[in-house]
Amino acid sequence: MDSVKVNGRSYRMPARPVVVVCIDGSAPEYFEDGLKRGLLPNLARFRRQGFSALADCVIPSFTNPNNLSIVSGAPPSVHGISGNFFLDPDTGREVMMNEPALLRCESILAALSRQGRRIAIVTAKDKLRRLLGHGVQGGICFSAERAHEATEAENGIADATALVRRKTPDVYSAALSEFVMEAGVRLLETARPDAMYLSLTDYVQHKHAPGTPEADAFYRSLDAYWGRLEQMGALVGLTADHGMNAKTRADGTPDIVYLETVLAEGLAPGGFRVILPITDPYVLHHGALGSFATVYLRDPADGPGVRERLGRVRGIVYAEPRAAACARFELPPDRVGDLVVISGANVVLGKSPQSHDLSLLKEPLRSHGGLAEQRVPFELSAPVSAAYRDRARAGLRNFDIFDYLLNGTAA
Ligand code: ZN
Numbered sequence: 001m002d003s004v005k006v007n008g009r010s011y012r013m014p015a016r017p018v019v020v021v022c023i024d025g026s027a028p029e030y031f032e033d034g035l036k037r038g039l040l041p042n043l044a045r046f047r048r049q050g051f052s053a054l055a056d057c058v059i060p061s062f063t064n065p066n067n068l069s070i071v072s073g074a075p076p077s078v079h080g081i082s083g084n085f086f087l088d089p090d091t092g093r094e095v096m097m098n099e100p101a102l103l104r105c106e107s108i109l110a111a112l113s114r115q116g117r118r119i120a121i122v123t124a125k126d127k128l129r130r131l132l133g134h135g136v137q138g139g140i141c142f143s144a145e146r147a148h149e150a151t152e153a154e155n156g157i158a159d160a161t162a163l164v165r166r167k168t169p170d171v172y173s174a175a176l177s178e179f180v181m182e183a184g185v186r187l188l189e190t191a192r193p194d195a196m197y198l199s200l201t202d203y204v205q206h207k208h209a210p211g212t213p214e215a216d217a218f219y220r221s222l223d224a225y226w227g228r229l230e231q232m233g234a235l236v237g238l239t240a241d242h243g244m245n246a247k248t249r250a251d252g253t254p255d256i257v258y259l260e261t262v263l264a265e266g267l268a269p270g271g272f273r274v275i276l277p278i279t280d281p282y283v284l285h286h287g288a289l290g291s292f293a294t295v296y297l298r299d300p301a302d303g304p305g306v307r308e309r310l311g312r313v314r315g316i317v318y319a320e321p322r323a324a325a326c327a328r329f330e331l332p333p334d335r336v337g338d339l340v341v342i343s344g345a346n347v348v349l350g351k352s353p354q355s356h357d358l359s360l361l362k363e364p365l366r367s368h369g370g371l372a373e374q375r376v377p378f379e380l381s382a383p384v385s386a387a388y389r390d391r392a393r394a395g396l397r398n399f400d401i402f403d404y405l406l407n408g409t410a411a
Pocket residue numbers: 024025062063064202241242
């Protein structure tokens with residue numbers, strides 16, 4: 001078979017290695033700024049010879065829903081991962097969405113592997129590894145965070161640190177992403193997978209704005225890897241899971257709307273529950289503060305009043321009931337609260353002042369989750385057909401990237 005159908009789309013089998021890099025938190029400004037100053041020669045070459053556009057990511061503009069969309073070519077209503085966290089209606093507990101059992105569809109990578117194609121997946125953080133590798137037969141799948149623990153049985157490779165010739169990096173470092181890129185280059189040299197997915201971390205983007213020395217150094221390093229992958233014969237696609245914005249007031253302090261505080265003014269204690277789906281075990285760089293929240297109400301009849309009140313709060317740009325939010329953002333209704341709340345470009349949503357340790361933030365807060373972080377880069381190292389160029393004018397999603405690489409290019 002020379003194509004495979006996944007979630008309603010057909011994908012051609014890769015004729016040469018296809019590599020998608022998900023640059024976590026890569027707002028388009030990082031590319032534009034770096035290109036303007038000549039820091040990204042390989043990306044500049046991709047732009048001359050390949051295809052470049054902007055795409056919209058999935059809302060909430062968080063890591064897990066977007067990574068799963070990119071590998072499955074489908075929105076969260078199809079794959080089921082609505083955030084990094086959700087409230088399990090059966091237990092009433094907040095559950096991290098890193099269990100493959102929560103997935104509701106197959107990935108493009110899994111489908112390719114069933115056709116005998118070799119797959120490699122390298123993630124920065126371990127939280128995504130099992131979700132992304134779910135259903136992939138054979139193949140290699142490991143995280144930089146746990147590279148030294150990789151085994152042939154679990155990850156398809158024993159001791160990934162030997163492959164990369166580096167020690168496992170700190171989970172809070174730029175080196176974690178560089179480890180992923182180095183692993184990608186080595187895997188292309190050795191295992192030569194037919195399709196490879198490399199997912200980085202937004203550690204740098206949470207701390208450093210475009211144009212800062214730290215961001216410059218990071219993107220120059222990434223650009224060199226993209227060039228190497230392409231020179232080794234890979235077809236390279238670059239996108240992001242979401243963008244990133246400063247979430248601060250003029251004085252540099254975080255601009256936070258505390259939803260529990262707002263809701264407590266009109267509702268009895270226990271009448272509501274606020275879930276911040278950005279919450280994950282790696283809170284050091286964002287204090288668990290993002291621009292998307294979902295609110296569960298004990299009495300759904302409170303919905304219209306709460307919604308009206310939230311709509312009047314400065315900094316909140318969207319407060320709509322579940323049905324409307326799930327229709328607009330293509331989310332799974334059973335994993336979303338009674339209301340979806342989104343804050344503006346420079347504002348984050350918190351629970352209450354006591355629930356967030358702001359002393360963990362060493363730099364002015366930068367974060368994501370909302371509509372203002374939806375634009376992401378979409379870059380291919382090869383040109384696409386006229387039909388695909390036309391299609392892009394109607395708007396692209398980050399999860400179109402495998403479609404563009406496999407079906408849109410001549411390679
Ligand atoms: Zn992310």
